[in-house]
Amino acid sequence: MSSHSNASSVIANARDKARALDRDDALAFTRSEFNIPTKTQIASTRLPDSATIEPGSGDGADKCVYLCGNSLGLQPKRTQTRLNQYLSTWATQGVQGHFKPLEGSPLPTWLDADERAAQLIAPIVGASEAEVAVMQTLTANLHLLMSAFYKPDIHGKHKIMLESKAFPSDHFAVETQLRHHGLDPTTSMITLTSPSSPEDNVLTTAEILSAIDAHAPTTALLLLPGIQYYTGQLLDIPTITAYARERGIFVVWDLAHAVGNVPLSLHAWGVDAAAWCSYKYLNSGPGCIGGLFVHERNSAVARAITDDRPEEGYTNRLAGWWGNDKGTRFVMATKFHPVRGAAGFQLSNPSILDITSLSASLEVFHEAGGVGALRGKSVRLTGFLEELLQTGIGEEERELFRIITPRNPEQRGAQLSVMLKPGLLETVMRELERRAVIVDERKPDVIRVAPAPLYNTFEDCVGFVEAFAEALAVAKREKTV
Incomplete structure (x- = not known):
């Protein structure tokens, strides 16, 4: 039997097994x-006649295969419901929406919306x-955290350590923080390479610990990803x-790819601080509001807020x-008395539109039993995918x-990063999209x-895997022509 025939047989058997596992x-x-887009929707180049996606859209068998939640999570159906409730509040209450609870509304007042979102996100990151x-x-949150906690001493601890293939935005943040303090990234930034x-x-724990040992006398801050975006x-x-x-x-810790993906216990692990976005595994929508964690030891407010002396007793x-x-927020006094805890690092009033969208998705996490419950399924899904990539593709394509x-x-979390032979990426992506x-x-x-x-x-x-095998075959054929 040829490798292609064998792979086809594996795929047929795997599909039966997959359906049983899904049942x-x-x-x-x-x-x-x-809302899972259909194949027709994903191929369309036109905005639908109605901007409103009807509940149940995409429930038929003609759904696309969407495996891109590490970049942008799909839209929860209840997001539209919650946003419409927010819009109705704004339309009928105006400014009163900040303070006036409405009978029958599942939404908090706008004054309390950030607190409600904090209640929902805390168990996902393992914090109070x-x-x-x-x-x-x-x-923005990484910059805010570094502005509070990065205090370089040019004659002692002044360096920031990160990995060489960190997401570019993390590099930019670190470099500009160093320059803000009058330091040169070439001498005050350490980039880890395996x-x-x-x-x-792919950095081993031993390699990271060794680098920490080597640079500890001069390193003030360590910034690493919970899950590395490129390798997973x-x-x-x-x-x-x-x-x-x-x-x-x-x-x-930069938890962009870890939050909502793997169980986290930031408080118990003694993490000093962390930041994350919410549009990947948290499914809040493109560019939606982020979040941060500050361990309670780093955010204590020791002074009573009624004290009129110059502000002290908390981290600047x-x-x-x-x-x-x-x-005292609406007293409009010019003395800053921060909220105790991470909320005291907030700046402007948050976008209620964003918080409402995020909270809609976090409700689904709660109903699923949290990230811990989802992790078991995630491990099985990713393992199943890995096995199929090894057995469900013909030998010639497997070499690519x-x-x-x-x-x-x-x-690893819910991601497999697949490196192709040079020159194949454009064709493979085109064929997968087709x-x-x-x-x-x-x-x-x-x-x-x-x-x-x-x-x-x-x-x-x-x-x-079935589509990937076909895409590889096309890419190989085009490259050899």
């Missing part, structure tokens, strides 16, 4: 909470409600955090009126790619495939 999935109900704030966006995996830069590697957050803090290094930070204690994400399920299979690319040669447990199925994994 037995205790979390299958969460898929119906999302007081340690989290829903505010700003990811890079000696054992220089091409992929899940770092050992508790071990790295403890090791760095023992050596006097303040630890900040860039401040705004929404970070002021709610009891390799998985760079760690094989150990404990070292087959209504949505993943994302990272040039020059990587596609990232992310089966999100809230709405993806085992059969989605089969659909991807």
Whole structure:
């Protein structure tokens, strides 16, 4: 039997197995909470005649295979309902929406919307409600955290350590923070590269700890991703955090790809601070509001807010009126008395539109039992996808790619990064799109495939591998012509 025939047989059997797994999935109900585009919708180049997506849209069998939640999560159906309720409040109440509870409304007053969102996000990141704030966006929050906690001493600890392939925005934030303090990134920024995996830069925990040891005397702050966006590697957050803090290094985690993806215990792990976006696995919508975590030891307010002496007894930070204690926020006094906890790092009043959208998705997480419940399904989905990539593709096409994400399920989230042979990416992405299979690319040669447990199925994994094999065959043919 040829390798192509064998692969076809594997795919046919895998589809039967996938359907059985999907039927037995205790979390299958969460898929119906999302608008999953149909193949026709995903191929369309026109805005629908009605901007309103009807409830149940995309419920037929003609759905696309959407494995791109690591870039932008799909829309929960209840998002439209919650946003319409917000718009109705605004339309009928005007400014009273800030303070006036409405009978029958599931929404908090606008004054309390950030607190409600903090209640919903706290269990997802493993923190107390007081340690989290829903505010700003990811890079803005990283800047705010560094402005509060990065205090360089040019003769001692002044360096910031990050990984060499960090998301570009993290690089930009670090470089500009250094320049803001009059420092040169060439001498005050340390970029970690893996000696054992220089091409992929999959950093082992031992390599990170070794770098911490080597640079501890001069390093003030460590910024690392919970999950590395390019490789999909899940770092050992508790071990790295403890090791760095023992050596006097303040630890900040970028959780853009980890929040809503893997279980987090930021308080118990002793993380100093963290920031995240919400439009990936949290499904809040493109560019939606982010969040931050500040451990309670770093956000205490020791002084009573009625004290008229100059402000002291709390960590200095860039401040705004929404970070002021709610009891005096509308007094319009010019003395800043921050809310105790992470909320005291807020600046302007947050976008209620954004918070409403985010909270709609967080309701689904709550109904699913939280990230811990979803993690088991996620591990099974990603493992199933990995097995199919090894067995469901013909031998010739299998030589055209390799998985760079760690094989150990404990070292990855809901993502496999697949590195193609040079020159294949453009054709492979084109052919996947033609087959209504949505993943994302990272040039020059990587596609990232992310089966999100809230709405993806085992059969989605089969659909991807089948389309990927066809796309590889076309790419190989075009390259040899």
